[in-house]
Amino acid sequence: MTIVGSGAPVLSEDNVNTASRPSQLRITDLKVANLVGVPFPSTIIRLETNQGLVGYGEVRDGASASYALILKSRIIGENPCNLDKIFRKIKQFGAHGRQGGGVCGIEMALMDLAGKAYGVPAYALVGGQFRDRVRCYADTPSEADPDRMGKRLLDRKARGFTMLKMDVGINLIKDVPGALIAPPGALTDSATMHPFTGIQVTQRGVEALAAYVARVREIVGYDVALAADHFGHIALDSCIRIGRALEPYTLAWIEDLIPWQFTDQWRQLTEAVAVPTCTGEDIYLTENFKPLLDSGAIRVVHPDPATSGGIAETKRLGDYAEEQGIAMALHLAASPVATMASVHLAAATQNFLALEHHAADVEFWNDLVTGLPNPIIADDGNIAVPEAPGLGFTDINEELFAEHLDPRAPVLFADTAIWDNETAHDRLWS
Incomplete structure (x- = not known):
């Protein structure tokens, strides 16, 4: 205990927060x-x-x-x-x-x-801050028409996002005569891994995809980063030809063209194209990323913290990738809960590039938690890293949760x- 003046003795704990031991x-x-x-x-x-x-x-x-x-x-x-x-x-x-x-x-x-x-704050538990704002990139559902796709992306750009992502895959050219060669049923088979489907993209198909990207890029401009995903279950040779055709449009990356398990195929793809290659959203634990990173098989590593190991393990992954000269972006399609976990991870990781946001069209998304700025993503496309303890939000909105069970x-x-x-x-x- 301590004695304050001539008054009664005061326990030292009277002057500290003992809400948690x-x-x-x-x-x-x-x-x-x-x-x-x-x-x-x-x-x-x-x-x-x-x-x-x-x-x-x-x-x-x-x-x-x-x-x-x-x-x-x-x-x-x-x-x-x-x-x-x-x-x-x-x-x-x-x-x-x-x-x-x-x-x-x-x-x-x-x-x-x-x-x-x-x-x-959670970032303090894994080494502290490299940044106090976290850049987000907006993923956007695919549109068959490139003009409509471009306009959707323009809306994201007008909302402040400085990085965008769209789908560029064989679903866009399935009705183009002569664009695809495929065994019966292969185009609707999502269970067969890419090298084994027998699907080939013809030169006409490659040109159609390149024309689609060219039109979208013309609409959104070259002052915003633009990535591409969901190419379809196609084998390495078609991936290389598509990647080369997309080189003029300065994409931020081309994502998940082949399954992450095929390290040597990723290395071949990366060496063949002048577009950054990106994968990793389905890999669990740092040790399983190492074959891709050690062999220089990708240019951007793209873990999802809800698969890769959470905050601390994915921070370890980011540090390992940094040693190989590889940037780390974060895949995510989640509520504000996992989003804020990812924000703390991004704040604590030096080679962080951008955090995916998949809910730009979900009107109630910002209201699912309390105690954060609303909207959570500011008009410059960034999330301010909170200083409050833990993940940084005050509580969940139980009433809104109940409405969306x-x-x-x-x-x-x-x-x-x-x-x-x-x-x-x-x-x-x-």
Whole structure:
């Protein structure tokens, strides 16, 4: 205790905030809310604690909530401030694509809780800031007509976005005579990997795609960055020919032309074209990005923090890519919860390039959380990095959440006690 003047003794804790005692903080519950239309189905995780603090994270768009719920029994009773310990405990249950969503969503929620417990923004937990504003790029649904596509992108540009992305794929030329050679049913088969579909893009098809991009670029101008995605399930030779045809239009990158697993094919593509190549949204953990990065197979690495490992693991990935001279952009199609997790990650990563925003047409998106500027993305296309603890927003908007719940799971943060006793012999070694 301390003595103040001649008055009564005052406990030293009377002068400090004891709302959280980090060393005694424990996770007591995990609940989820399954949302739709934000812009895609997303599961929001809420971790509750013995001190009243709650932390929020988000399972990747289109993933199952069970990817997070299965981990509940593994984290109850843990101190969320032990970020690395818990991540090492649960990362074995993640995998590539949407299967990484549970581990990553929980990691975001742990960062939110630890930041609140220590009274610091999440970026401070992974090394501090390189920037206080995070550039966003607007993805835009495809239009068959390049004039309509250009006008949609112009609208994004007028709203302040300094980087845009559109789809440029074989769906645009499927009705052009002589543009594609494909086995029966191949154009509607989304389950066969690109090298094995037998689809070829002819010279006429390549020219049609190049003309589409040329018209869009003419409309939006050359004072804004423009990337391209969703080329279709086509093999390497067609990808190279398309990439070369698009060189005159100075694209920011061409994305996911072939599956990320084919490192040598990515290297061949990158060496063949003078357009930056980009992939990574479905890769889980830094170790699985290393073949692409070590071989110089891509120019831009593009993880989705809701698959790649959350904030800290993706920060490690960014640092590794930087050593190889490779910039890191962030893939994302999410609510403001995962968006703000990505903002803190971007703030703490030196070689960060841009963060995807996929909800420019979702009118209620900004209102899903409270305590942030509205709109969250300013009129210069950037998000201000919040200084508030954790992920930086005050709370979720429960009323709005309730309006957008998946009708198959209509209760907001329903009881999840059924998962309390989920157990297995988890150890990976004897």
